[in-house]
Amino acid sequence: MNALVERHVALVGNPNCGKTALFNLLTGSRQKVANYAGVTVERKEGRFVAPSGRTVRVLDLPGAYSLQAASLDEAITFDVISGRRADELAPELLVCVVDATNLRLHLRFVLELLALGKPTIVAVNLMDVARRRGIEIDLPRLQQELGVPVVDTVAVKHGGAQALIDLLDRQELPRLPPISVSVDLHQRVRTLLAAAVRMPTQTARIDDALDRWLLHPVAGLLTLAVIMFLIFQAVYAWATPLMDLIDAGTAAIGEWVAARLPEGPLAGLLVDGIIAGTGGVIVFLPQILILFAFILALEESGYLPRAAFLLDRMMSSAGLSGRSFIPLLSSFACAIPGIMATRSIQDPRDRLATILVAPLMTCSARLPVYALLIAAFIPQQTVWGLFNLQGLVLFGLYFAAVLSALLVAWVMKQWRRGSDEHPLMLELPSYRLPHWRDLLIGLWERAVIFLKRVGGIILASTVLLWFLLNFPAAPADATGPAIDYSFAGRIGHAMAVVFAPLGFTWQICIALIPGLAAREVAVASLATVYAVAAVDEEAAAEALGSLISSDWSLATALSLLVWYIYAPMCLSTLATIKRETNSLRQMGFATAYLFGLAYVASLITYQLASRLT
Amino acid sequence: MRLDSLPLGQSAVVVSVEDRPQVGSTDVIARRLRELGFVPGEPVRLAAWGPIGADPLLIQIGFTRFALRRSEAARVVVSPQAESAA
Numbered sequence: 001m002n003a004l005v006e007r008h009v010a011l012v013g014n015p016n017c018g019k020t021a022l023f024n025l026l027t028g029s030r031q032k033v034a035n036y037a038g039v040t041v042e043r044k045e046g047r048f049v050a051p052s053g054r055t056v057r058v059l060d061l062p063g064a065y066s067l068q069a070a071s072l073d074e075a076i077t078f079d080v081i082s083g084r085r086a087d088e089l090a091p092e093l094l095v096c097v098v099d100a101t102n103l104r105l106h107l108r109f110v111l112e113l114l115a116l117g118k119p120t121i122v123a124v125n126l127m128d129v130a131r132r133r134g135i136e137i138d139l140p141r142l143q144q145e146l147g148v149p150v151v152d153t154v155a156v157k158h159g160g161a162q163a164l165i166d167l168l169d170r171q172e173l174p175r176l177p178p179i180s181v182s183v184d185l186h187q188r189v190r191t192l193l194a195a196a197v198r199m200p201t202q203t204a205r206i207d208d209a210l211d212r213w214l215l216h217p218v219a220g221l222l223t224l225a226v227i228m229f230l231i232f233q234a235v236y237a238w239a240t241p242l243m244d245l246i247d248a249g250t251a252a253i254g255e256w257v258a259a260r261l262p263e264g265p266l267a268g269l270l271v272d273g274i275i276a277g278t279g280g281v282i283v284f285l286p287q288i289l290i291l292f293a294f295i296l297a298l299e300e301s302g303y304l305p306r307a308a309f310l311l312d313r314m315m316s317s318a319g320l321s322g323r324s325f326i327p328l329l330s331s332f333a334c335a336i337p338g339i340m341a342t343r344s345i346q347d348p349r350d351r352l353a354t355i356l357v358a359p360l361m362t363c364s365a366r367l368p369v370y371a372l373l374i375a376a377f378i379p380q381q382t383v384w385g386l387f388n389l390q391g392l393v394l395f396g397l398y399f400a401a402v403l404s405a406l407l408v409a410w411v412m413k414q415w416r417r418g419s420d421e422h423p424l425m426l427e428l429p430s431y432r433l434p435h436w437r438d439l440l441i442g443l444w445e446r447a448v449i450f451l452k453r454v455g456g457i458i459l460a461s462t463v464l465l466w467f468l469l470n471f472p473a474a475p476a477d478a479t480g481p482a483i484d485y486s487f488a489g490r491i492g493h494a495m496a497v498v499f500a501p502l503g504f505t506w507q508i509c510i511a512l513i514p515g516l517a518a519r520e521v522a523v524a525s526l527a528t529v530y531a532v533a534a535v536d537e538e539a540a541a542e543a544l545g546s547l548i549s550s551d552w553s554l555a556t557a558l559s560l561l562v563w564y565i566y567a568p569m570c571l572s573t574l575a576t577i578k579r580e581t582n583s584l585r586q587m588g589f590a591t592a593y594l595f596g597l598a599y600v601a602s603l604i605t606y607q608l609a610s611r612l613t
Numbered sequence: 614m615r616l617d618s619l620p621l622g623q624s625a626v627v628v629s630v631e632d633r634p635q636v637g638s639t640d641v642i643a644r645r646l647r648e649l650g651f652v653p654g655e656p657v658r659l660a661a662w663g664p665i666g667a668d669p670l671l672i673q674i675g676f677t678r679f680a681l682r683r684s685e686a687a688r689v690v691v692s693p694q695a696e697s698a699a
Contacts, residue, residue, distance in 0.1 A: 186650065308680070313666055423685060
């Protein structure tokens with residue numbers, strides 16, 4: 001009976017020690033990812049059943065260099081270990097993970113942890129890499145010197161954590177010898193290394209060779225540009241067949257349901273609203289997953305910190321940091337994971353600046369809007385015998401977004417001028433081949449986060465729009481289209497007054513309301529609005545693209561395109577900003593400045609374009 | 614000599630890490646540098662620098678590589694060593 005008591009273990013270690021890979025190996029897919037209450041630090045918990053039948057609960061604590069916290073992540077790690085968080089049971093046993101190839105840095109943290117006096121096991125990870133580099137570690141000697149159990153692990157190998165699992169499965173917890181805290185930790189590390197480790201060279205030759213190329217002022221930047229280019233090519237090229245498949249599937253389900261339901265508002269809600277709306281969002285899943293597959297692989301391989309190194313000076317002159325590069329790149333798929341990725345930025349002001357400009361990056365949800373408007377209004381022609389005009393406009397939209405983000409970040413930097421410096425102090429870990437297990441688990445987490453968004457917000461907004469469009473019903477003696485009598489029609493006409501200087505019609509204004517929930521919804525909404533507003537069946541059947549190209553002026557289309565560069569038409573993004581900054585004020589600020597920019601930029605665009613055309 | 618004025622590829626040994634005067638608190642950056650291993654006697658090497666304005670610096674210390682901005686590296690006082698056999 002006693003053997004079945006659940007054991008509660010926490011993995012602790014420096015960043016880049018392979019801790020999460022070890023966590024994945026131990027717990028597999030039995031993981032729960034959430035946030036620590038009140039803060040934005042990710043909490044990862046998993047469990048596994050040891051050979052004796054004992055359940056072991058494993059907490060993967062955020063990586064830390066020291067217990068003297070310099071970031072939110074490190075503060076959480078310290079608070080959990082020392083039992084200061086009310087919502088988290090203090091772990092009974094610490095598994096301190098160290099990188100066998102980087103013991104000088106990691107052992108110092110081990111000594112700091114041992115001084116806490118909690119039961120501890122030291123897991124020397126990446127032993128395979130160390131062996132390949134000719135590093136010899138005398139584990140029994142290390143164990144003797146440290147006074148706690150020391151085991152070797154290979155997180156990327158099946159069964160690579162067997163020794164650790166056996167230790168965790170033991171009945172009694174390892175006892176700690178008394179340790180004097182006053183010793184100079186670095187001096188102690190040197191003694192330990194001299195006693196237990198033999199080291200041939202300082203670093204791996206392959207790291208030196210790769211860094212010479214990848215960090216080269218010219219070759220390095222060129223390689224980075226090529227990698228970025230390939231990623232975006234892959235995101236669009238590889239995703240297309242999958243997206244077509246999802247589109248076809250959604251249409252088939254819609255038809256199947258429509259054939260089985262009596263015609264009426266309910267069928268409309270189900271088919272045009274819920275099924276089409278959900279499908280319209282799931283369609284972005286392939287793009288998001290492909291982008292994240294690349295980002296995760298680059299992160300695992302150790303390349304992303306190199307990219308941050310190359311770009312730090314450029315980004316810091318705009319008021320950001322090299323670390324902002326990763327979150328901003330992710331924001332091109334979707335601002336939500338991008339904003340979540342800002343957790344790796346330690347400086348709170350750099351982090352805030354990155355969060356505030358992330359919604360400006362052209363996320364994939366803008367693409368349906370851009371695609372619809374560009375196809376309808378920009379002629380398919382070749383410019384300067386080389387470029388496709390439609391492609392140029394799309395590029396211009398991306399470019400304007402990046403430029404605006406840099407400008408906004410720069411303005412915010414001027415605002416808070418005079419504050420003290422922001423540290424970079426970024427570790428560039430050894431290059432590693434990413435492991436498929438870690439990639440798959442990472443992708444799975446991203447997919448779940450994205451799909452949850454579909455479930456809630458999109459569904460709610462679709463139902464709301466359906467309600468606004470269909471109630472109240474037109475009176476029996478109505479002369480105009482039914483939409484004029486509905487809530488949506490009235491709201492649209494009222495909003496049109498404010499948006500007239502931007503060239504927006506009242507139909508656009510109506511579509512903007514549900515479009516607040518998510519940008520891509522606007523396309524479906526426009527289709528719905530035009531379908532409901534149509535006086536006869538024939539007009540409703542016409543494709544949305546040709547409908548709007550005859551109904552709107554070019555100036556209106558351009559103005560709407562520019563609106564979508566800036567407007568924070570995505571409730572999920574705003575909710576994420578609120579959650580990540582833990583501040584309604586910051587969310588309000590982001591909303592206000594983005595809408596403000598959108599209004600002004602669209603106003604200028606429309607006024608200029610309507611005079612020129 | 615300070616770490617930020619070390620020539621490219623040059624090895625050196627850390628002499629000390631100096632605190633920048635801070636208003637009302639300790640210099641967190643200097644403390645973190647010491648925690649990362651910038652302690653007296655530790656060998657360091659300037660491995661590379663960033664493409665624009667030679668910033669940030671890539672410092673090899675022990676088995677670890679850190680990207681430090683110039684202002685961060687300037688806190689570390691070093692004494693250059695003759696090139697050892699790598």
